[in-house]
Amino acid sequence: MAVIVENKLNELIGEVKKIFSNHLEKNSYRKTPERYSILEEIYRKNDHFDAEGLYIHMKNQNYRVSRATVYNTLELLVNCDLVTKHQFGKNLAQYEKSYGFRQHDHLICVDCGEVLEFCDPRVQQIKNMMGDILSFEITHHSLNLYGKCMKIACDKRKASL
Numbered sequence: 298m299a300v301i302v303e304n305k306l307n308e309l310i311g312e313v314k315k316i317f318s319n320h321l322e323k324n325s326y327r328k329t330p331e332r333y334s335i336l337e338e339i340y341r342k343n344d345h346f347d348a349e350g351l352y353i354h355m356k357n358q359n360y361r362v363s364r365a366t367v368y369n370t371l372e373l374l375v376n377c378d379l380v381t382k383h384q385f386g387k388n389l390a391q392y393e394k395s396y397g398f399r400q401h402d403h404l405i406c407v408d409c410g411e412v413l414e415f416c417d418p419r420v421q422q423i424k425n426m427m428g429d430i431l432s433f434e435i436t437h438h439s440l441n442l443y444g445k446c447m448k449i450a451c452d453k454r455k456a457s458l
């Protein structure tokens with residue numbers, strides 16, 4: 298996940314809050330401060346996280362939010378494309394911010410669950426080419442590569458040596 302400088306980040310957070318507001322209004326959902334805090338915290342994070350991890354993060358930041366609010370706000374954010382939901386193998390669903398960030402794909406360690414990102418323009422070329430050849434309007438894609446990371450800290454592997 299690309300790290301961006303603070304004033305750029307604040308600008309981006311303002312933009313995503315506007316998009317979220319429109320989505321909430323359009324669907325007659327309540328615009329509660331908790332929902333905006335969750336959105337902001339997600340955009341200040343630079344990693345992939347699961348719903349429970351986000352709830353714990355909010356608690357650690359002293360926000361008074363319920364688990365249910367965190368879970369349903371996440372779903373709302375996925376529905377308006379501000380957050381992407383990933384299913385990496387059999388692990389819990391993981392999430393990451395998506396607005397204003399470059400398209401990328403993932404490498405997942407099957408031992409420790411580490412998620413790495415890569416960006417290769419050839420993926421876009423394949424999408425364009427296959428869309429043309431098969432007359433298919435490709436709207437999104439998911440490309441996950443699984444394997445074993447070479448980190449010394451990869452605990453399960455160390456244990457098996």
Ligand SMILES: [Zn+2]
Pocket residue numbers: 406407408409410411445446447448451452
């Ligand atoms: Zn690993």
Ligand SMILES: [Zn+2]
Pocket residue numbers: 298345393401402403414
């Ligand atoms: Zn990612």
